[in-house]
Amino acid sequence: MAxxxxxxxxxxxxxxxxxGALAGCEDPAPTAVYADVPSCIRDGQPEGVCRxxxxxxxxxxxxxxxxxxxxxxxxxxxxxxQCRPVDPAHTNGGVGFMPFxxxxxxxxxxxxxxxxxxxxxxxxxxxxxGLYTASGTRLSPAFGRTSVYPxxxxxxSATRSMTVSxxxxxxxxxxxxxxxxxxxxx
Amino acid sequence: xxxxxxxxxxxxxAWCAEQSFDFAEPGGEGYWRDDAAYAFDLTALERDxxxxxxxxxxxxxxxxxxxxxxERDLAFLGIPSDWWDAIRASRKRGDLSVYGRMDLAYDGTGxxxxxxxNADTPTGLYETGAVQWHWLERRKASGDLPAxxxxxxxxxxxxxxxxxxxxxxGGPLVASSGPEPEDRVTAEYMRDLAQQAGHVTGHTPIDAxxxxxxxLLVDERDxxxxxxxxxxxxxxxxxxxxxxxxxxxxxxxxxxxxEPLWRSVLSNKGMLALLWRDHPGHxxxxxxxxxxxxxxxxxxxxHAEKPFFAREGHNxxxxxxxxxxxxxxxxxxxxVRQALAxxxxxxxxxxxxxxxxGAWAVGNAFVALSVREDxxxxxxxxxxxxxxVLA
Numbered sequence: 001m002a003x004x005x006x007x008x009x010x011x012x013x014x015x016x017x018x019x020g021a022l023a024g025c026e027d028p029a030p031t032a033v034y035a036d037v038p039s040c041i042r043d044g045q046p047e048g049v050c051r052x053x054x055x056x057x058x059x060x061x062x063x064x065x066x067x068x069x070x071x072x073x074x075x076x077x078x079x080x081x082q083c084r085p086v087d088p089a090h091t092n093g094g095v096g097f098m099p100f101x102x103x104x105x106x107x108x109x110x111x112x113x114x115x116x117x118x119x120x121x122x123x124x125x126x127x128x129x130g131l132y133t134a135s136g137t138r139l140s141p142a143f144g145r146t147s148v149y150p151x152x153x154x155x156x157s158a159t160r161s162m163t164v165s166x167x168x169x170x171x172x173x174x175x176x177x178x179x180x181x182x183x184x185x186x
Numbered sequence: 187x188x189x190x191x192x193x194x195x196x197x198x199x200a201w202c203a204e205q206s207f208d209f210a211e212p213g214g215e216g217y218w219r220d221d222a223a224y225a226f227d228l229t230a231l232e233r234d235x236x237x238x239x240x241x242x243x244x245x246x247x248x249x250x251x252x253x254x255x256x257e258r259d260l261a262f263l264g265i266p267s268d269w270w271d272a273i274r275a276s277r278k279r280g281d282l283s284v285y286g287r288m289d290l291a292y293d294g295t296g297x298x299x300x301x302x303x304n305a306d307t308p309t310g311l312y313e314t315g316a317v318q319w320h321w322l323e324r325r326k327a328s329g330d331l332p333a334x335x336x337x338x339x340x341x342x343x344x345x346x347x348x349x350x351x352x353x354x355x356g357g358p359l360v361a362s363s364g365p366e367p368e369d370r371v372t373a374e375y376m377r378d379l380a381q382q383a384g385h386v387t388g389h390t391p392i393d394a395x396x397x398x399x400x401x402l403l404v405d406e407r408d409x410x411x412x413x414x415x416x417x418x419x420x421x422x423x424x425x426x427x428x429x430x431x432x433x434x435x436x437x438x439x440x441x442x443x444x445e446p447l448w449r450s451v452l453s454n455k456g457m458l459a460l461l462w463r464d465h466p467g468h469x470x471x472x473x474x475x476x477x478x479x480x481x482x483x484x485x486x487x488x489h490a491e492k493p494f495f496a497r498e499g500h501n502x503x504x505x506x507x508x509x510x511x512x513x514x515x516x517x518x519x520x521x522v523r524q525a526l527a528x529x530x531x532x533x534x535x536x537x538x539x540x541x542x543x544g545a546w547a548v549g550n551a552f553v554a555l556s557v558r559e560d561x562x563x564x565x566x567x568x569x570x571x572x573x574x575v576l577a
Contacts, residue, residue, distance in 0.1 A: 004228070004576060005339040009319050013378040014206045014312075014371070069399050135406045136394060156407075164408055168428030170393030173364030173418060176516070 028147040031108040033117050033131050033140050040106065043144065049106060053114035057104030061116040062087060064134040064156040066164060067096040073165045074099060079121035079128060103131060105139060111150040136166070187294030188225045189532040189541075190575075192330050195220055201324065207317050209368040218313065219570045220321070222534070223331075224541070224557045225577040226294075231338060231555075235290065238297045238470040239545045239552035242288060245468075246303060246452055247550050249461055251277060253451045262476070263456040264494055264520055269424060272437040273448055279439060281446030283549065284348050284376075284415075285311070287556070289565065290543040291527035297469045298543060299527050300461075302492070305452035306445050307419050309368070310571060312375040314546060314556040315341035318573040336576040341546050341554035342379065348548050349383035352413065352442070358386040360405050362395060363417040373417045380415070392418050397428050403441055413442045420450040421495055456494040459522050474524040482523045493521045499566035511563045529563065537561055539570070 034040040040050035067086050068074040074083035078099040086096030099118045107114035117131045117139055130141045134156040140146035195201070198220040202210035210218040253259040254277035260270050287308035292298035319339055325331040349359075359380045363373035377387045388405060395411075396404040403411040416423070423429055435441045451457060458474040465471060475482035477491065491503040500515025506526055531540045542565045544556035560569035 003336055005322070005337045006315075006319060006341070006343045009316050009342050010382065011316065011375075011378050012381055014316075014374055135408070137406075164396040164398050164404060166396045167393055168397055168431075169362075169395050169418070169423060169426050170364060170391070171426055172422035173366075173392060177365050 029108055029111040029150050029153075030145065030147045031112045031153070032106045032145045033103055033143050034106065035103040035143055039143065045106060053107045054104050056107070056114040057116040058101065060134075060156065061101045064116065065098040065101075065118070066134055066136070066166075067098050068165055069096070071097050073097070075121075076123050077121060077166070078118060082119070082121070103143060105133065105148075105153065112148060112153045113156075115153070115156050187227075187230075187292070187530065188577075189534070189572075190223045190225050191535075192221050192223060192325065195324070195328065195330075202317075205317055205320060206371060206374075207312070209371065217571060218317070219559070219572040222572050223325075224572055224574040226338070226555075226574060228336075228338075228576045230294065231576070234294075234296060235292060235298045235543065235545065235555070236338075236552055238299075239288065239290070239547070240550075242300050242470055243547050243550045243552065245461065245465060246305075246457070249457065249464060250448055250451050253457075253460065254278075254448050259460060260451070262460070263451060263454045265451070265454070266424070268430075269433060269447075272433045273451065275437045275439070276446050277448035281442060281448060282348075282351060282444070283446060283449055284444050285345065286445070286449070286452070286547045288545040288547065290545050291472075291529045292543050293528050293530035298545070299470050299472050300458070301472070301524075301527060301542065302455055302458060303452050305449040307417055307453075308544075308546075309372065309567075310544060310556050310558070311341075311372045313571050314339065314544065314554055315345065315379075316375065318556070318571075321573045322575065331575060332577075337574060338555040338576060339553075341548070344548040344551070344553040345376070345379045346383045349380045349385060351549075352385070358388050358409070358411075359413045359415060360411045361387065361389045361415045361417070362392045363389075364392050369417050373415065376415055376417070385413070392416070395428070397431050401431060401435065401440065403428075403432070403435065411441060413444075415444045419453075419497070420445075420447060454494050455492045455496065455522050456520070458492075458524060472525045472527055474522050477521045477523050479523075485523055485525050488526055490524045490526060491521045492524060493517045493519050495519060496521075499562075499564040502564050504563050506563070513562070513564045513566055532559070534559075540565070541572075542569075 037050050037054050041047050071083050074097040082099055083097045086098050101116050102119045103117040105115050105117055115133060119128050120130050120132045122129045131139045137152040139148060254274050286305040288303050289301040290298040291301055322337050326333055326335055361373040361377040363369040377389060381387045390405040394406050398404055405411055423432060436447050459476050462471055462474045473485060488506050493501050496502060496517035499513045501517040502513050504511040529540050529542060531538050539559035539561055540563050541559045545552055546554040555574060557572045557574050558565055558569040559572055560566060
């Protein structure tokens with residue numbers, strides 16, 4: 001009689017056996033976020049690493065910083081008066097707005113790439129809520145030592161050819177979750 | 187159809203954790219029923235469930251094609267008119283559907299009957315495709331079930347096969363889900379299957395999806411998304427800030443979405459009235475009318491009321507001989523009135539439960555069965571998921 005069930009169940013992402021890449025299955029890497037080179041050195045980091053990480057991050061900033069179609073959209077993520085126009089060399093002729101360079105992530109152990117950090121803003125509470133990578137990974141609540149998952153802190157890619165807004169999906173789900181309705185599948 | 191009690195398996199919670207089945211007991215409340223199972227006779231199942239399921243799927247696919255071209259039917263379903271062109275384009279283009287779950291009333295006698303169709307974001311995917319399959323192997327290994335016990339369940343392999351059918355699209359498949367942990371696991375499972383089918387995959391939370399000034403969806407690294415698996419309802423996306431942009435992208439095919447936009451006509455409960463209109467008297471359908479249809483009086487005083495856009499049993503009312511059962515919720519609007527179905531109930535150590543079958547479809551074929559039992563006559567997200575065996 002023919003079997004009615006799958007012959008074999010293999011999972012490559014979930015489950016115990018394979019590398020199981022749900023967030024949290026890789027080991028976090030120790031690193032740090034600093035506003036400038038002197039504070040990095042004062043914190044006991046190797047001077048050469050402080051200088052080279054800062055230079056690399058500063059060099060990347062114009063290309064990799066998130067870019068928005070309007071000041072208002074940029075300020076929703078980064079706060080009032082924290083955005084400036086994008087250099088036309090980094091848009092394809094369009095207008096763009098981007099946040100200021102707030103600091104940099106220290107390169108670490110071959111697993112974490114030096115890159116710019118930005119101060120994030122929560123418009124709901126009107127508070128600055130930590131330091132973020134260009135792609136929106138939260139690094140740390142404040143400057144100083146922290147740890148990150150390497151897959152969240154790999155070298156950022158340039159956002160030169162377009163302006164990007166975020167957060168335009170998900171509001172209904174958050175409202176439903178807050179109302180204690182659990183999942184919405186059905 | 188019988189309900190079996192099995193010995194409590196020691197450390198079943200640890201076993202669930204190993205499977206990344208993190209929501210086996212959400213908030214400490216019951217969900218996964220490890221020490222019970224429903225037993226079905228295969229011949230009866232093939233006759234009463236498999237046959238009708240495949241027929242219902244064909245009927246609904248045919249209906250979707252006609253509704254996509256009918257302004258009258260789209261208006262009936264309460265779908266805003268600025269979305270009609272995109273729905274028609276999605277269907278005409280043949281955007282592939284991957285999966286769906288029908289809820290069926292079946293008590294072991296006579297053909298199963300359609301309660302509703304979750305054609306957009308059906309839950310219970312991982313439990314059905316993988317967890318209950320592994321449960322069967324474990325129970326056989328421990329001698330609690332016979333060595334040749336089987337299960338109606340090829341969801342896992344069928345989904346991998348289905349993901350192979352997608353044409354090359356020049357980028358990764360990006361999976362997105364909302365904040366609930368169980369939705370994250372479901373999305374991760376689907377992503378796993380797509381990866382096994384040969385797609386490069388990634389995950390981007392739904393609220394991290396970006397929109398470029400050039401009209402593309404992008405992931406957190408600003409890479410364009412060409413193939414998007416979204417575990418998030420179409421009718422929510424439609425009302426959100428990026429909704430109009432997404433509509434334009436679907437209209438001209440800039441992004442392929444799973445489940446495709448045309449499936450939203452089937453996950454709409456108003457569809458059940460259209461199905462009854464087109465196939466009155468069909469043995470696997472329950473008589474269903476829009477609540478404001480004069481013909482609805484034919485149902486008499488006992489019937490179910492279900493808002494077109496309600497989910498997870500919220501805002502459903504059952505008016506039966508034993509009284510009214512209702513579930514609170516935020517969903518209002520027009521409802522269908524549906525005849526009450528004969529849903530079986532069973533005694534368990536925790537009390538009486540009402541049992542509903544989930545018939546999983548991949549493409550237009552029935553491939554797997556799941557079972558849920560609920561203390562309420564309305565199946566909700568408090569229902570227990572119970573594995574099954576063919577015996």
